[in-house]
Amino acid sequence: MLEIWGRPYSSNVIPVLWTAGELGLAYRLQLAGGRFGKLDTAAYAEINPNRMIPAIRDGDFALWESLAIIRYLSDRYGAGTLSPSDPEARARADQWMEWSASRAFPPVIQLFFAKTCAMLGL
Ligand SMILES: N[C@@H](CCC(=O)N[C@@H](CS)C(=O)NCC(=O)O)C(=O)O
Structure with a gap:
């Protein structure tokens, strides 16, 4: 299942969650950043070596930077709709x-x- 890493009140995470919602995607929110921590772990560095949120893991594919994530999700799951x-x-x-x-x-x-x-x- 698609994993979205971040905290749901981060201004850069909210647009990613919004995109997933628009696309009707099932995802697991992995709480990270702020008081949830985890950004300094070795496991998270494999997802985002910049140690920032948001980041996603979709199968074996990991991606960071909110706008890149939004474009990826739109291209992969919203071709012809969110991705014209x-x-x-x-x-x-x-x-x-x-x-x-x-x-x-x-x-x-x-x-x-x-x-x-x-x-x-x-
Ligand atoms: N350009 C990046 C900015 C990422 C960024 O600044 N993330 C902040 C939250 S909005 C962060 O990771 N802060 C550390 C934390 O929340 O612990 C993006 O759009 O994804």
Whole structure:
């Protein structure tokens, strides 16, 4: 069964879980990172030598980097749906994924932490 490694409240893990959900995939969530630890183990280094989450193992195939994982799952399990076969539709999907990661996410996460710190008086 597909394994997804990470903690479900990590901003980079959530899109991977979302993708698996959209594709209707059965998977086992292996809690790792943050208070769940495990990233410093030799076993995890075989999955992701960068010791970051998310990572997946699909059979013998291990992969890390959230956007690469999303593309892999979409290509393997969502050909013609989440992974469009038309090159223009595929390029449009890639365009929005790159934009969200490089342009939209950085200011949104800063705003999130600024608001959270203000609310908590930190
Ligand atoms: N570019 C990477 C970033 C991965 C990353 O920064 N992961 C963080 C969580 S969001 C991490 O592993 N932090 C250590 C931890 O959670 O213990 C990706 O998109 O997968």
